[in-house]
Amino acid sequence: MLRLDNISKTFNPGTVNEKAALTKLSLELKDGDFATIVGSNGAGKSTMFNAIAGTFIVDEGNIYLDDEDITFKKEHVRSRYIGHLFQDPLKGTAPNMTIEENMALAYLRASRASSKLFSRISAKDKDRFRQQLQLLGMGLEDRMKQPVGLLSGGQRQALTLLMATFVTPKLLLLDEHTAALDPATAEKVLELTKSIVAERGITCLMVTHNMHQALEVGNRTLMMNAGRIVFDTQGEERAKLTVQDLLEKFRAGAGEELDNDRVLLS
Amino acid sequence: MDSIFTVSIFQSALELGCIYALVALALFISFTILNIADLTTDGCFTLGCAVGAMFTAAGHPLLALVMALVTGALAGFLTALLQTKFGVESILAGIIVNTGLYTINLMVMGFSSLVNLFGCDTVFSLGKDLLGDTFIGGWYKVAMVAAIVIIIALALWWFLGTTLGMSIRATGDNAEMVKSSSINPTFTITVGLCLANSLTGLSGALIAQYQKSADINIGTGMVTIALASLIIGQTLIGNKGSMSRRIFGTILGSVLYRFIVAIALRMSVPAEALKLVSAIIVAVAIATPYVRKKVALKKRQYANYQRNRQEVKKNA
Ligand SMILES: Nc1ncnc2c1ncn2[C@@H]1O[C@H](COP(=O)(O)OP(=O)(O)OP(=O)(O)O)[C@@H](O)[C@H]1O
Ligand SMILES: [Mg+2]
Numbered sequence: 001m002l003r004l005d006n007i008s009k010t011f012n013p014g015t016v017n018e019k020a021a022l023t024k025l026s027l028e029l030k031d032g033d034f035a036t037i038v039g040s041n042g043a044g045k046s047t048m049f050n051a052i053a054g055t056f057i058v059d060e061g062n063i064y065l066d067d068e069d070i071t072f073k074k075e076h077v078r079s080r081y082i083g084h085l086f087q088d089p090l091k092g093t094a095p096n097m098t099i100e101e102n103m104a105l106a107y108l109r110a111s112r113a114s115s116k117l118f119s120r121i122s123a124k125d126k127d128r129f130r131q132q133l134q135l136l137g138m139g140l141e142d143r144m145k146q147p148v149g150l151l152s153g154g155q156r157q158a159l160t161l162l163m164a165t166f167v168t169p170k171l172l173l174l175d176e177h178t179a180a181l182d183p184a185t186a187e188k189v190l191e192l193t194k195s196i197v198a199e200r201g202i203t204c205l206m207v208t209h210n211m212h213q214a215l216e217v218g219n220r221t222l223m224m225n226a227g228r229i230v231f232d233t234q235g236e237e238r239a240k241l242t243v244q245d246l247l248e249k250f251r252a253g254a255g256e257e258l259d260n261d262r263v264l265l266s
Numbered sequence: 267m268d269s270i271f272t273v274s275i276f277q278s279a280l281e282l283g284c285i286y287a288l289v290a291l292a293l294f295i296s297f298t299i300l301n302i303a304d305l306t307t308d309g310c311f312t313l314g315c316a317v318g319a320m321f322t323a324a325g326h327p328l329l330a331l332v333m334a335l336v337t338g339a340l341a342g343f344l345t346a347l348l349q350t351k352f353g354v355e356s357i358l359a360g361i362i363v364n365t366g367l368y369t370i371n372l373m374v375m376g377f378s379s380l381v382n383l384f385g386c387d388t389v390f391s392l393g394k395d396l397l398g399d400t401f402i403g404g405w406y407k408v409a410m411v412a413a414i415v416i417i418i419a420l421a422l423w424w425f426l427g428t429t430l431g432m433s434i435r436a437t438g439d440n441a442e443m444v445k446s447s448s449i450n451p452t453f454t455i456t457v458g459l460c461l462a463n464s465l466t467g468l469s470g471a472l473i474a475q476y477q478k479s480a481d482i483n484i485g486t487g488m489v490t491i492a493l494a495s496l497i498i499g500q501t502l503i504g505n506k507g508s509m510s511r512r513i514f515g516t517i518l519g520s521v522l523y524r525f526i527v528a529i530a531l532r533m534s535v536p537a538e539a540l541k542l543v544s545a546i547i548v549a550v551a552i553a554t555p556y557v558r559k560k561v562a563l564k565k566r567q568y569a570n571y572q573r574n575r576q577e578v579k580k581n582a
Contacts, residue, residue, distance in 0.1 A: 053446070079448040092446070094439035096506070101432050108429060109448045117430040147506070163447075 001203050002029040002171055007051055007061030008227075021047040023227035024061070029171075034197055034204045034218030035234075038211065038250065044227040045207045049173045052205075054078040065170060080109050083164030085157070085177040092160030095149030099140060099159065102148050103129045106163035132162055136192065154185030158192060165196050172197065174206040190217070211243045211250075223249060271532075277408055279528040283521030284411035285476060288469035289488060290495040290520040291422060292462040294513070298496065298505065299426075300458045301438035302349075305360030305489060309367030310341045310463045311470040312485035316374040318471025319381045319480035327388050331471050338467020341367060342459040350452040371482055379482040381474075388475035411472070418465065419513050425461075426509050434458045487541045494544045495520035497551040523547075 009022040021044045029035065039045050051058050054075035062071045070078055085092060093102050104121050126144065133141040136158050140151070148156060157177060164172065174193065178186035194217065197204050208214050214221050221238055223231035223246075231249050233241060289311060296304035314334035321330030341363060348359035375381050390407055397406035425431045436444045437454040444451050466488075474480045499519025503511055526547075527540055535543070 074450075075445045076448050076450045079446045084446050091440070091442055094436040094443055096439050097432065097435060101435075104429065105432055105436055105444075105447045105449065108433070118425075118428045120424075120427045120429075 001031045001033065001066060002027070002052070003062075003064040004028075004048075004052070005062045005064070007048075007058045007063060009047060009051060009056065009058050013059075021227055022051060022058070025228045026061075027222070027229055027232075029203055029205070032201045032203055033220055034202075035206070035220040035222050036214040036218050037205060037207045037222045037224060038209065038214045038246070039207075039224030040250075043224040045224050046175055047227075048224070049084065049175050049205070049207070052078075052171070053082055053084045053173060081170040083169040083172045085160055085164055085172075085174050087176040087179045089153040089157040089160065089180060092163065093148045093156055096147055098145050098147055099133070099151075100126060100129050100144040102159070103132070103163060103166065106166045109169075110167040132166065133159075136162065152185075154181045154189065157181060157185075158189055161189065161193060161196070165200070165202065168200050168202060170203065172202050172204040174204065176207050176209065179209070211246050215241055215243065215246060221246070271528075275528050275532065277405065279524040280408050280521060281411050281476065283524035284408075284415045284517070285469055285472045286492065286495065286524065287415050287517040287520035288418065288465045288472070289492040290499070290516045291418065291513070292465040292469075293489070293492045293496050294516045295422075295434075295458055295462040295465075297493065298500075298512070299435050299438050300455060300462075302356045302455070302459070303360070304342075304345060304459060304462060305357060306341050306345045306363045306367075306459075306463055307360075307466055307489040307492065308485040308487065309364035309371065310338050310466045310485070311473075311488045312371045312480075312482060313341055313367055313374070314338050314467030314470025315474040315480045315484050316371045316381070316470075316482075317467070319383055319474040320374055320376075322383050322386050322388055322471075322475055323381065325387065327386070327392065327475060330475070331389065331468060334467040334471030335464045336467075338470070339460040339464035341467070342461070342463030343456060345463070346456040346459040350455055368482070375480060375482065381480040383474065383478040383480075386478070388478065389472075390475055407476075414472070415517060419517060423510050423513055430454075430457065487544070490541070490548055491523070491544045492520075494547040494551070495523040497548060498522050501551060 004025055004027040006024045006026055007022055008020070008024055011017070011019045011021055025044070025048060037045055050056060052063060054070070054073060054077070057072060062069055064070065065078075065081065094105070097105075100121055104125060107125070108116070129144060130141045133144070138155055138158060140155060140159065143151075148159065151159065157180075161177070177193070178189050181189060190213070193206075196202070204218070206218065208217075215238065219238075220232070220234040221241070222229050289307065292307065293304070296302050314337065317337045318330040318334040321327070321333050345356075345359045345363045348354040348362060349356045354362065372379070390410065393406050393410045397409060398404075402409050426435060433444065433447075433449045434454045434457060436447070436449065437451050437458070441451060444454070470485065473484065496516055496519055499515035499517070499522075500512075502518065502522075503515030505512065505515075523544075527543075530540065530543060531537065
């Protein structure tokens, strides 16, 4: 499904700020895998996601999606089959456009035909959007004409999730997408994520700083450190693993540079 | 009122307001929607004026408008190309094209800085033949330019609601989101700038026919004037709200700007001073919300300072 083959990325090469963020990282995901990723701040988790999504082209190595080499594909091309959610709920939606307009743009990924360029939002589209919004249970279906900028962070993130999965992506990248939300909303968005991913069998990578989540959610847990994957567990081994075990691995891997503030135990 | 405003002044302010509204709409697309300061405007306006004048002089007043539209779009395309494909900063890209256009415009005008169209057929002389004897009478020019602006405004409103139009709006609103919605920002920026500058070019050609002349310097300061119109409109109508409201506000701003100019001229402000006046309008309009916030903060700071001082005194 997804295969990262020895990818590397160095920021600001040749300067004092040189930073090797990814160092010969390799990873293979199977169809339908839902892997959680943990790792200390600066381990390179977001950088790996950006490499996959195509925010930049990697310095070395190759990226394959469904056996297609996408190493040099542009971001907007990859986004046809890769959904990407960020910690910041403001990133995924256009604030001055209405909810239905945002959804119409997300729906673009389904229809590549250029005949669609000059079509406006139809009544049928609106019905479809309304049905989708009802799934969120946030009452957004009654606010479709309002600019997204008026929504709360949680509502925006839920909408972004809906938009990213509206047209089922081959791969969904979730970069701490509930971290900026209050606990109740975070829980709700996470439940929504789990149900959408499970229902459609979407292959998914999710970064979290919550060790409990890292073991509970999905079928596989990855740990990153210094730009590579240092631990990879699934199946029975993962089922037996406790939060304590994972924390110990984390400490060993991170070489004591553990940032307590951001590691949540529960 | 009567002493300041005669009917003919009212008419010409309406006429110019509608013609220049096209440039204001161009800036609405590039500056407000795409969030790009497109400085191609000045040169592009002159280009439309020059191209329009040459075709009009050759006896093709309608083709003149079409050609001005097309060449304007080309100028916008160049600016877009420089910034999307060659990594030139957007402001710089506009400045470069604008500078180059000066020579191009001179070439178009046959290396003369002034082209006269006296005695040539223009859309306005054609319109007069057609409408002059009907009930519209002396208002035929107003009717024509108003019709043009209304048609373009409707078309623009329709377009901005299409998938492509929405993609362009999203590009200015949240560029990152656009890329992750599989929209190619290079494409949307290019379409947006072509569209904006085609309107600027059309406006230039209409002015050439309206004034029966083209002047190599006619576009100087046009971007500021259009911005002033845009801001006047936004101040009155607000820059949020529905697309139709905002488009209407932009046109209204342009017409009002022409009324302000007409009043200023009437009160014998010299014509040369008008560019200074529009520069001041733009500067004040953009600075006002910022300064207002600053002043409010300073007031609170001062009140806080006074309170603290009194408390110190009390305690002493
Ligand atoms: N655009 C950039 N320019 C320069 N350095 C960068 C850039 N993006 C990331 N880095 C550096 O690369 C390293 C990895 O950053 P990354 O954001 O991938 O970490 P992370 O694992 O997502 O951390 P966190 O848990 O804090 O989100 C960091 O040292 C960071 O400073
Ligand atoms: Mg990160």
